[in-house]
Amino acid sequence: MESVEYNNVISEEDIKKFPISITTTEVNLTGSWRFSKPNFEEKISPCSVGCPANTNIPKYIFHLLKNDIKTAANILRDENPFPAVCGRVCPHFCQEKCNRKEYDGSVEIREIEKFVGDYALDIPYEKAQLKTNKRVAVIGGGPAGLSCAYFLAKNGYRVTIYEKENFLGGLLIYGIPSYRLPREIAQKEINNIIEMGNIEVKLNETVTFDRLQELKNSYDAVFFAGGLSKDRIPDNIELDNENVFSGYELLKKLNTNQSFAQKLKGEKIAVIGGGNVAFDVARTILRLGNEVEIIYRRTLQEAPSFEEEKAEGLEEGLKITEKSVVIKIVKAKKLNLTLGKVDKIVNKEVQLTGETENIEVDRLVIATGQAKEFEIEKDDKIFLGGDYEHGAKTVIEAIASGKTNAYKIIAHLENKPFYFMNEQDNFLRSKRDFDSYKVVDFKKINLFYFDKQPPLKTDKLPAKERIKGFKEVALKPALDKILNEAKRCFSCGVCNECKTCWFFCPDVCINVKDGVDFDYTYCKGCGLCSAECPRGVIDMVEDK
Amino acid sequence: MDFREIANVEYLNQGDFACPGCAAGLSMRHALKVLGDETVIVMPASCWSIIAGGLPTTALQVPLMHVPFATAAAVASGVKNAFREKGEPKKNVVCWAGDGGTFDIGLQAISGAAERREDIIYVCYDNEAYMNTGIQRSSATPPGAWTTTTPTGNPLIFEKKDMFNIIASHNPAYVATTTIAFPDDFYAKFEKAKNAKGFRFIHLLSSCPPGWRIDSKDSVSAMRLAVETGIFVMMEKEGEQEIKVTYKPEKFKPVREYFKLQGRYKHLDEETINVIQERINKRLKKLNLL
Ligand SMILES: Cc1cc2nc3c(=O)[nH]c(=O)nc-3n(C[C@H](O)[C@H](O)[C@H](O)COP(=O)(O)OP(=O)(O)OC[C@H]3O[C@@H](n4cnc5c(N)ncnc54)[C@H](O)[C@@H]3O)c2cc1C
Numbered sequence: 001m002e003s004v005e006y007n008n009v010i011s012e013e014d015i016k017k018f019p020i021s022i023t024t025t026e027v028n029l030t031g032s033w034r035f036s037k038p039n040f041e042e043k044i045s046p047c048s049v050g051c052p053a054n055t056n057i058p059k060y061i062f063h064l065l066k067n068d069i070k071t072a073a074n075i076l077r078d079e080n081p082f083p084a085v086c087g088r089v090c091p092h093f094c095q096e097k098c099n100r101k102e103y104d105g106s107v108e109i110r111e112i113e114k115f116v117g118d119y120a121l122d123i124p125y126e127k128a129q130l131k132t133n134k135r136v137a138v139i140g141g142g143p144a145g146l147s148c149a150y151f152l153a154k155n156g157y158r159v160t161i162y163e164k165e166n167f168l169g170g171l172l173i174y175g176i177p178s179y180r181l182p183r184e185i186a187q188k189e190i191n192n193i194i195e196m197g198n199i200e201v202k203l204n205e206t207v208t209f210d211r212l213q214e215l216k217n218s219y220d221a222v223f224f225a226g227g228l229s230k231d232r233i234p235d236n237i238e239l240d241n242e243n244v245f246s247g248y249e250l251l252k253k254l255n256t257n258q259s260f261a262q263k264l265k266g267e268k269i270a271v272i273g274g275g276n277v278a279f280d281v282a283r284t285i286l287r288l289g290n291e292v293e294i295i296y297r298r299t300l301q302e303a304p305s306f307e308e309e310k311a312e313g314l315e316e317g318l319k320i321t322e323k324s325v326v327i328k329i330v331k332a333k334k335l336n337l338t339l340g341k342v343d344k345i346v347n348k349e350v351q352l353t354g355e356t357e358n359i360e361v362d363r364l365v366i367a368t369g370q371a372k373e374f375e376i377e378k379d380d381k382i383f384l385g386g387d388y389e390h391g392a393k394t395v396i397e398a399i400a401s402g403k404t405n406a407y408k409i410i411a412h413l414e415n416k417p418f419y420f421m422n423e424q425d426n427f428l429r430s431k432r433d434f435d436s437y438k439v440v441d442f443k444k445i446n447l448f449y450f451d452k453q454p455p456l457k458t459d460k461l462p463a464k465e466r467i468k469g470f471k472e473v474a475l476k477p478a479l480d481k482i483l484n485e486a487k488r489c490f491s492c493g494v495c496n497e498c499k500t501c502w503f504f505c506p507d508v509c510i511n512v513k514d515g516v517d518f519d520y521t522y523c524k525g526c527g528l529c530s531a532e533c534p535r536g537v538i539d540m541v542e543d544k
Numbered sequence: 545m546d547f548r549e550i551a552n553v554e555y556l557n558q559g560d561f562a563c564p565g566c567a568a569g570l571s572m573r574h575a576l577k578v579l580g581d582e583t584v585i586v587m588p589a590s591c592w593s594i595i596a597g598g599l600p601t602t603a604l605q606v607p608l609m610h611v612p613f614a615t616a617a618a619v620a621s622g623v624k625n626a627f628r629e630k631g632e633p634k635k636n637v638v639c640w641a642g643d644g645g646t647f648d649i650g651l652q653a654i655s656g657a658a659e660r661r662e663d664i665i666y667v668c669y670d671n672e673a674y675m676n677t678g679i680q681r682s683s684a685t686p687p688g689a690w691t692t693t694t695p696t697g698n699p700l701i702f703e704k705k706d707m708f709n710i711i712a713s714h715n716p717a718y719v720a721t722t723t724i725a726f727p728d729d730f731y732a733k734f735e736k737a738k739n740a741k742g743f744r745f746i747h748l749l750s751s752c753p754p755g756w757r758i759d760s761k762d763s764v765s766a767m768r769l770a771v772e773t774g775i776f777v778m779m780e781k782e783g784e785q786e787i788k789v790t791y792k793p794e795k796f797k798p799v800r801e802y803f804k805l806q807g808r809y810k811h812l813d814e815e816t817i818n819v820i821q822e823r824i825n826k827r828l829k830k831l832n833l834l
Pocket residue numbers: 089090091139140141142143144145162163164165168169170171172175176177205206207208225226227228229251276277280281385386387388392393394395396398
């Protein structure tokens with residue numbers, strides 16, 4: 001600040017006669033009064049801890065609100081190359097941890113992610129440079145494999161993806177139905193990854209156990225993420241792929257073979273199971289004009305499928321028979337099923353009440369889970385990930401596993417400790433890294449600055465409309481609704497340049513621009529900036 | 545309030561002599577952001593006389609006159625009229641005084657200026673005692689509060705003087721109570737005061753970390769709690785209009801929460817707190833807030 005100098009308006013003589021100030025208080029270096037000083041330190045938001053890929057949610061929201069959606073997209077994709085996919089199908093672990101949950105409902109992070117992700121669909125990645133001649137083979141082109149390839153390629157590694165099918169994407173393409181995840185969305189995100197460079201794709205390449213040993217010799221490392229492709233079928237049932245199908249296989253057929261899909265129409269079909277596959281296959285055949293009944297051995301409430309799926313399925317008219325198992329199948333013109341009522345299940349052992357019921361269906365679908373095709377051991381060159389490694393989980397967990405393994409591979413090949421930080425492109429490397437970070441919890445939020453406002457409610461296509469075809473169920477909220485929702489974010493631990501600290505500094509010692517600067521020459525260490533920062537970014541630290 | 549929209553211009557210099565966390569300095573900083581550089585400050589003896597810096601320094605980028613204790617409103621009237629004679633009618637002449645200089649010592653000059661419809665703004669930053677001379681009780685000190693002259697607490701037979709209504713009864717152009725802990729309210733009221741013509745009065749609640757026996761970092765939250773518990777009500781009266789309360793919380797917090805934060809209330813027993821709570825409730829009911 002410029003000093004006021006009255007010398008030119010007032011003569012030396014005047015000053016002798018009147019007590020008039022001729023200079024400013026800036027001569028008093030009040031910083032010497034201080035015992036503690038403010039320190040700017042951004043922290044971790046609970047939502048970022050909740051997200052398996054540790055997306056820096058407040059940071060991309062901040063850039064979105066600054067009207068810089070491009071930077072928002074980059075921050076998001078630095079951690080997760082599938083934001084448009086996850087914005088649709090992720091069970092949003094982040095939102096479970098959101099600080100706003102205790103206040104007036106979690107921020108609808110997934111909708112914001114979808115919005116930014118959709119915007120990013122048309123933004124290609126910066127071309128990846130080759131930084132080493134080390135080569136990595138990735139087996140399986142599902143989300144885990146693609147994510148691993150993406151992080152390796154970005155870091156300068158040459159990657160070859162071996163994929164069994166004649167397309168990439170795994171369950172994103174042939175598992176999750178298009179009314180929840182439109183194909184072109186998944187396809188675009190896959191294309192963007194491949195077009196980044198450093199990645200070679202070999203389709204129609206089934207890697208057998210023996211082939212894997214060969215690859216191990218010709219590559220510096222191998223990442224296996226083949227998912228779970230073997231059906232787990234109850235002992236008393238036999239698949240014939242004509243009347244009795246596995247849910248996984250049927251869904252794959254329906255999702256990739258149009259003419260096959262048209263064959264099923266006007267039939268009555270029973271689906272056994274209570275997971276995502278059961279609901280997805282049931283909702284898919286419902287859309288093809290069939291009557292569908294889900295038969296599940298526990299209650300609907302206990303069914304492991306996502307709650308959202310169950311609710312939507314019921315709205316669409318799925319019939320659900322709870323606490324029942326198929327005890328007998330008689331193949332006549334149709335299938336005659338005898339259902340036994342379940343009394344209880346003890347250690348996975350089903351105990352029946354003795355009550356039975358007969359139903360007649362055209363076809364039966366078994367969606368009772370998947371298993372590994374073959375067992376592979378981890379070793380110093382073979383890395384495992386995705387559903388294959390951790391069992392049937394979710395897309396984001398597959399992505400996170402691909403990412404973690406990419407960095408494990410890099411650390412291994414470069415002889416670095418695993419927890420090395422790569423400040424350039426990544427926010428956090430793994431869960432364990434959180435130990436060295438401070439997480440801003442609800443107590444640290446200054447609620448005075450936030451009015452209560454309920455979360456965004458996303459509109460859905462009416463159930464009647466949905467079942468006519470494969471249109472996406474969730475409708476896209478308008479831009480202003482998304483921005484409004486983004487504004488609900490507390491931005492826990494991440495400075496969003498709100499200038500609250502600047503406002504409340506009684507000593508004019510704060511400058512907010514790309515972070516916060518303190519003028520320690522004058523700062524008296526009152527701590528108001530720290531107390532008033534709505535999001536716990538400023539700490540008072542001892543000052544000698 | 546979006547703080548990013550507030551002008552970056554500062555009229556308060558660094559290096560002032562306010563205690564760490566003092567709301568009086570902070571309030572001046574923001575008042576001047578609204579009032580602008582066409583402002584002259586007239587200041588009776590108070591902490592602010594010290595905050596402003598010793599000769600030959602000044603803490604303000606606008607002219608500031610130090611004047612004898614009882615005279616602020618009278619001097620300001622003269623200064624304003626002198627500006628008018630000089631052909632500078634737009635100057636904001638602003639008295640900036642403590643509670644001692646307003647509730648007690650300056651009251652006759654204020655009443656005179658208000659009654660004469662002087663075109664000045666009178667701001668009282670009320671830290672609820674004579675802080676500068678060592679925390680002596682004033683007629684703005686709330687019942688129960690410790691000061692050096694009320695070592696066992698300000699007796700309950702007293703009530704904090706109702707300055708708002710005293711001024712309101714003079715039919716001023718504008719009278720308001722506010723605090724910098726509610727930035728929207730503060731800015732809106734200074735804006736209104738600046739734009740009105742005639743006698744304008746703003747009563748600011750202004751925390752004082754040493755006098756209130758609080759940690760400097762809590763000085764804003766203390767003022768906020770004063771409003772949220774209803775012990776300090778933010779209101780205004782524009783010209784002939786009715787008195788308007790400008791902030792009503794969803795639910796008032798118990799005054800105990802406000803007291804708990806401050807050492808000056810730490811000797812209060814339950815019974816005393818209940819008596820004070822009852823008085824607050826009575827006033828809030830009268831204002832139709834309960
Ligand atoms: C019907 C259904 C719905 C789901 N819905 C959701 C949802 O809404 N949200 C969610 O988060 N998760 C959902 N999931 C789970 C999610 O899809 C998986 O957790 C995720 O796709 C696992 O990724 P992955 O890469 O490990 O395996 P996959 O996606 O299974 O990919 C494995 C890939 O490896 C290929 N492959 C297999 N074996 C070989 C081999 N030997 N050689 C070469 N290639 C091979 C496969 O063809 C495939 O492309 C759903 C799963 C199913 C089945």
